[in-house]
Amino acid sequence: MTMNRRELMETAAAAAALAAIGKLELPAHAAAPVPAAGADKWVKSVCRYCGTGCGLFVGVKDGKVVAVKGDKDNHNKGFLCLKGFLLPEIMSAPDRLLHPLIRKNDKLVPATWEEAMSLVASKFKAAIEKGGPDAVGFYGSGQALTEETYCANKLFKAGIRTNNIDGNPRLCMASAVGGYVTTFGKDEPMGCYDDIDHADVMLLVGSNAAEAHPILFQRIVRRKEAAKGTKIVVLDPRKTPTARIADLHISFTAGTDLAILNAIAHVLVKEGMVDEEFVKAHAAFGEGADANKTWEDYKAFLEAWTPEKAEEISGAKAADIRTCARWFGEKGKASLTMWTMGLNQRTKGVWANNLCHNLHLITGKIGLPGSSPLSLTGQPNACGGVRDGGALSHLLPYGRLVVNEKHRAEMEKLWGVPEGTIQPKPGLATVDLFRAVEDGKVKCLYIMCTNPGQSMPNVGRYRKALRREGAFVVVSEAFHPTRTSELADVVLPAALWAEKEGVYGCTERRYQLLEQSVKPSGEARPDFEILCDLAARLGHGKLLPFKTASDVWAELLTVCKGTAYDFSGMTRDRLKESHGLLWPLPTAGHPGTKRRYVKGDDPLVPADHPQRILFYGRPDRKAVVWLRPHQPAAEVPDAEYPLIYTTGRVIEHWHTGTMTRNCKELRHANAEAVVEMHPDDAKVLGVKNGDLAKVASRRGAETFKVRVIDGSRKGMVFVHMHDDKRLCNLPTNDAVDPISKQPEFKVCAVKVTKA
């Protein structure tokens, strides 16, 4: 029986009446299960979920994961969020895939590993023979271990010789990468979590950290409690749980924050809160793709971006923008900006990232404790595995680029393959990769550790592509069915989290080892082993000769050496002993680097450098302040589709819910995605809490129950992203940022009707 709120309240009322009668005898019930205590051993690991990278210990009893506890010696100081605490339940979930599956007569049926791998190898060989290397592709994940992603990257780029290898970080972090690279010349933040403990002002832009990064949010709260006067500004159209701690919550029309960020810079300049000396020493200025402008050009550009103009465009109050700028720019105060998908999942995502960096560069509030632009990552190993490891279609490992001849030559030498092996043209980025499956150019696609059948924007289109006649889709996954594995031709059972060993790299350049705690379930195998097997079957066994994940790591230490990422001092033994290490870490004795580009901290900055900071990522040793005007989203509301549609997380669930839905506690908490809307919009639409509403865009439609809440912004509806039954991505827009190729999940136009 399902009891709705009214029924439960009626029950409570009835209970109150009964209570007045007197004491009642109760029937006996089974004791409620709680996480098992008394583990035989505790194994050091990292949380499987978000990009915070919380350290934890896995409790093992009789070969099973029975508990977790936070690692008090790691950055999370022993704390875990509710999802992390419930991790043991995902290991023995009823939908764990325990043996390979092959599609026969349009049904997925059990098969042996030999049958499955032979079929995969033969299909890939046939496609390559007929259509060349670019007839196949790989779609990876910011949740795979670094060693696994590296094996895939090497196999496809140096073995098969295609750059058609991309991954889900393209959907979440590509614009942050584009922002860091265009501004600083190198990817990845220069700051760290420790900056939260020193910040006087924290600007959260497009980040609902309270739900998406709960343990970082806790750290922000602790800072606010410890240092009276700390100011928190939350820039978000919705009044999210993060806004509970905001001294200033600035709501605005989704997709207009570039105007606000420029207006903040306008106030900083107008009111003399810039650091002229820092700008002169460390900043270049640019427009378009070139650093061809001056400080004076930038100031002239900002003239038009008044808070009043930003108010006109965004709906944010000019007075609030001024307050935000004055707090941020106050001399002597440390200012920290943090952002997530609200900025990245946009067709102007790179520009939005640039504008955050601008605020720090013109005020000189960068590279100091508490002052940094810190992009928060969504997945546990998007940074370490995919971004750093170079497993995107335009990248090679550790900052190298496919288009750069010298970089290709370096990698060919390191990988021991003939000169000219690596193709000079970037492969297909995610949306283009799935479109190539759709039009038959890519015949075989290998999907590892991710769920694009649910998570792609405009997902209905790409679900059809994956089932297209002639397409051959392999999915390596720990669970089945997922909304992707149900579309596959072969599903390979992958070992899950505590069943394998490898490295995760989180938001702050922190690399951490997940030690193996238990044996893989059923016939599951670690993805690294599966990829080595596939390489051997495709005739590339020499490229992946590894017996263990440690063997892969040993090779990675040589591949990163001499790059800006240099972590060659991070041996496996050191990772085992440590509770996370931050790169650069170029020698065995080096403690790691809290703040990049900073003299005395970053080993890549000469000790005798005359200034406190050196932006060594660019040839001119400067960071670029970009002139980026506001531009609207690719699709804005109109008469036919009058509302803005956006999506996001709830704290109980993670990504597409394949893991969190397997926790019995979470299946009953916010499990069903709802459409949240403002009371005024609900009134106009004639809907109330619990009613069904159809949300339709030009691309697709889905039906959700309505939740009317004051925290919504009028004119905008918000839908949770984790529900596999109600696909929030049927309406979303697959238009991409021209620089990062990241889709605009966060803004599109919809119409909502009572269903």
Add this chain to the structure above:
Amino acid sequence: MMPSRRVGTPLVALLVATLLAAAPLGAAPPVAKGAAHPAVDAAESCEGCHAEVTPKPYQLWFDGRHGLMGVKCVVCHGSVGSGFTRKPKADRCGGCHGENAAAMSVPFFKGKSCFSCHHPHALNPHVAAAGGAK
């Protein structure tokens, strides 16, 4: 095992009644010891309902640190049905407070739980010790 709708409401009412009779407001949700929590609408969150049906414990939790930090009902109380735990044991706290939870097994704390000293919903330090659950 959920009771059917026809018989379920009186049964749950009975359980809730006992709780209301026995427990001080703010001490625990209105479900009796050992009782199953009724099944819920999957589009609902725990706090969305309990803000109305058990407003005092909800508000104590919401206004406290655990409410602010997103340590939600399920962490201590588990799931619905037979997975529901009315009185959480220390290992529910152990995910984040491992050392403190482990310390509960020493003789000094015999007969005590975390909630002997920490209010079960406000969960602020030593409120109960200072004057009992409010």
